[in-house]
Amino acid sequence: MKSLGYWLLLGLLRLLSALPYALVARAGNALGAALYKLPSHRRHVVLVNLRLCFPLKTEREREELALAHLQHVVRSYLERGFQWFGSLRTIERLVEMDSRIDLHDPHAPPTIFMGFHFVGIEVGCMLYSSRLPVAALYTRMSNTRVCELARRQRGRFGAAMIERSASAKQVVRLLRSGVPVMLAADMDHGTTGSVFAPLFGVPACTLTSVSRLAKLGGARVVPFVTEVLPAFRGYKLTIFDPLENFPTDSEALDACTMNAFLETQILRFPDQYYWVHRRFKHRPAGMPAVY
Template identity: 30%
Template sequence: MRVLFTVLAWLPLPVLQGLGRFIGWLLWISNSSRKRVGLINIAHCLPELSAAEQARIVRASLAQEFMTYVETARVWLGPARAVREGVREWRNIEVLDRAFAQGKGVILLTLHQGAFEAVAIPMSASYPFYGLYKPQKGALNDLSLRGRCRFGGRMVKAEAGVRRAALPLLAEGLGVYYMPDHDPPEGRGVFVPFLGVPAHTPTLIARLVAESGAPVVFMWGERLPGARGYIGHYLEAPAGIYDPDVLISTAAMNAGLERCVRACPEQYWWGYKRFRRRPPGEPDFYRH
């Protein structure tokens, strides 16, 4: 694993992105499960688009997802200057500055879209962010810690739970970084709309906001065409995310994530089974 990552880390970005694009193409022509799941998801989430446009977006999404995987070695271990200068623009980053100015810490939310780590890791050179993680086995854990901390970011074990790890950091005025676009375990989520579909969504952020009073900022990393680098996008959270009602707050969080997706649907990872868990009485979303 270390040898593979070291080799990939020093390959030119066009080569890495070409490899990711090729893997995505193979998954498309082989009618892989990720392709099938992606087409089901987008048909429900963006029904206003034609079938041809939906297929185009899903095909592009597969390439974008695997570009992210193969770029990871470069972002973690590659030439520091190239990684920093790869972010061509920090769009609306004043949103993040205003959030930190409140002195209550910042909850930065991102999602599986575009090149999130290619933006987040260089950002940590200028802002005091902590990533929350559960240790993995083997060399990948050490590689990820080394890469994610290379510019000053910090990682904190969340073995006792993300909430317990995050609250003390927010109380110190620091930032915590989290990806909430997943289906949490039973009992840790509620069903609220995401792109028009009820989605089992973690209530963690609603509880963190209520207990800490910290502002929330959304971020996603746009991958520019032609291996020209990335743009970091920063968005203010919908006002409803600060509502004490967990359902209202969690629905507002999904609305913020949806805004990111709609800005560039080709770079969202449509192949994930986001709607696997269903409200009582609803059929299996992916059965057909």
């Protein structure tokens, strides 16, 4: 059954890659709205996250935001079709890029591109990798075949895909050799290698890997965000200026800086952040579980 499920997934993604983007996006919106009406653990997680981060919103406002988010999430799953199997020309047509830094500067210092889990993160990374050399860290999935498929297709334009558990020395060697490294550090992967830093005033278990790798590799940290544009116009990848005074001698302070930047971006399009993740799964000692 697992093998059959894999081939069905593969066939569906290839089919979706051949359909018009707007049609797939509309289908994702409709399916997401239908699924939202069904009680589910994921909907519960979204609403808990929104209550924690936006306590001043009314319950109705949070419900509307949760609905819009689930529509974006389902859309992002269907849009994997053209992201993984569509042509480079299709991706270039759908994704615009705005960079505040010179991406072709031959004298640029080692660079960590720090991403965040907005629903469009994948397609932004793929566009960048089609234009410039980059290595990208990824987290292994439980399904081995799907994980290998994702790794292969995400790297099909030349990105070197490195498992997150790889040695820090490997990442540092890449940075020092001039290869930028893309990673995202805004998910709760447990308390090991993490500190608690506020996200909208809520203690969030935040990875310190960005800070540590920046120190070891002498790297600047450049945030990037991919947003879904309205009216089915595609996406926009924005590469920001490097974080100022980062890293410092304090991993806790660096985590606060990362989360503060993330807050500014969530407020721009709150329905696109990955609220289905249990961002507050781990809690400081003495604080009750929220999910």
